[in-house]
Amino acid sequence: MSVFDVLQERGFIKQMSHEAEIKELLEKEKITFYIGFDPTADSLHVGHFIALMMMSHMQRAGHRPIVLLGGGTGMVGDPSGKDEMRKMLTPEFIEHNIACFKKQMSRFIDFSEGKAIIANNADWLLDLNYVQLLREVGVHFTVNRMLAAECFKKRWEKGLTFFEFNYMIMQSYDFWKLHHDYGCVMELGGDDQWSNMLGGVELIRRKDQEPAFCMTCKLLTTSDGRKMGKTEKGALWLDPEKTSPYEFYQYWRNVNDSDVKNCMSLLTFVPMEEVHRLCDVEGAAINEAKKVLAYEVTKLVHGEEEARKAQEATEALFGGAANNLENIPTIEITSEQTSAKVIDVLTTAKIFSSKREARQMINQGGLTVGETVLQDAEASLSADMFDAEKSLLIRKGKKKYFRLLIK
Structure with a gap:
């Protein structure tokens, strides 16, 4: 089974630029691919988690990931799906966030010699000559095509600034640069990035006349289409200082019955036969699957010891013997x-x-x-x-x- 089959079986894949070619490529070759992360906060959150899992499956199958940190694109901010312009971030804030991201990502990605690459697009974007960029890259983009992009549609009423309009070109240039420097041939990311990702594919194909591809993963949503990962305190963070391991465990322990199978497929490495066995049940039997989901996801993010502590504290409380309180908030x-x-x-x-x-x-x-x-x-x-x-x-x-x- 190729990694394409694994990703498809587990429900990751949403859209592909060239489906037949991508399927054949992942079955026959080992490629270099990338996913970009803009450092808009000092911690990754559960929305990033699904992309990291997709990256991890690819790496386990022998493909080489590039983690691209947006030290440059973070200075602009992605307008995709946003009702208004993002707050401008200072270079110091961005650098701090990048350091936090690097530390957290090592739990999911093997960065040992030759296994993966970390790059920062500030290294090339911040020194670009604007006229040179227009001549080399801008000529490959048509304004009417960009305006038709799904990522800009939410902004028509409030207005889209020229500042943000450049984001798609910057992200496309990133893919071209990684293709040129590292032989990167595929971009992966959340489905909200589809328009930006297609821009990079088309830039490489037009400018270099070489193959390039993109593939999106579905966003983490509930069965009725709402975005998952929101708590009363805000986002569900991967940083234990922002969301404690106990609170993190509780979130997954208490997801709706209808969401358990999807979460276990996307956010754990539990084999799919076991996912089906645990989740294809009725009534209260789904609670066993919820326990496995909560433990496995917490173990991936916070380590086995913290997952065990959260599990023990939960069992003590809900088992009626509330005598083990040290692991709750x-x-x-x-x-x-x-x-x-x-x-x-x-x-x-x-x-x-x-x-x-x-x-x-x-x-x-x-x-x-x-x-x-x-x-x-x-x-x-x-x-x-x-x-x-x-x-x-x-x-x-x-x-x-x-x-x-x-x-």
Whole structure:
């Protein structure tokens, strides 16, 4: 089975520039390919995860990945699918984010000698001569073709700046540059990048008269089409400081039944026969698949030890023996705060985004302090609520646990 068959079976592939040629190429040759990542934050998030998994499957099959970090394109910002222009990032912010990305990616990609390449498009984009770029690259792009691109459609009402209009040319130039320097023949990426990726394929084919290809993976969405990876605190980050391993595990443990098979196929290396066995079930039996999904995804992102801790903490809590609290999110408070209002403490700790949200949940009977469902939104903590270890279990809704700990 070629990597093309693996990616197709697991549900990665969405669109291809030249399907028959790509299928034959991946069956018969070992190629160099790339995926670009713009450093818009100081951590990768779950939206990047599916691209990293696609890259990892390719590398395991003997193909060489190039991780292209967008030190140059990040100075502009991709307008694809955006209602308004992205915030301009400073060079210092971009450099910091690139360092964070490199560290996280080593969990998924083998960067040992000759196995993979890390490149930064700042190395060529920031020194480009604009007139030279227009003469060498701009002549291969027609404005009417670019304006028809799907990635710009959301911007017609608010207006698309000329600044952002250049992004497609920059990304296309990246592919041409990697093709020229490393023999890269294929770009992979999320399906929202389709228009930009086609630009690079067409540039190489027109400018160099050489074969080039692109293939998109589907975006991580729920069965009803909504984007996955959003939590109450925002994005589901791969950085444990931004999303703890316990919270990360809980996200996957609690996905909808209808999304389990898709997530397990895309985000784990569990063999597909096992995926079918675990997921092609009815009723409560799907919970076993959810446990496997949560453990396997957390293990890939945070390591086996953190996955085990999250699993043990979850089993202790949901098994009714809430005596193993050290691995759930902990909020440290001072002894003075043991007499503060519950909603003040939890809002300050960002468990609730506002006191209004906290009051609403309390009024609905959704906040449990210790073993008591809180009835009074103005209730205060008291020292006698805490156990001998100076901790107090808080449950928000049915499935989210936190621990207050007196420092």
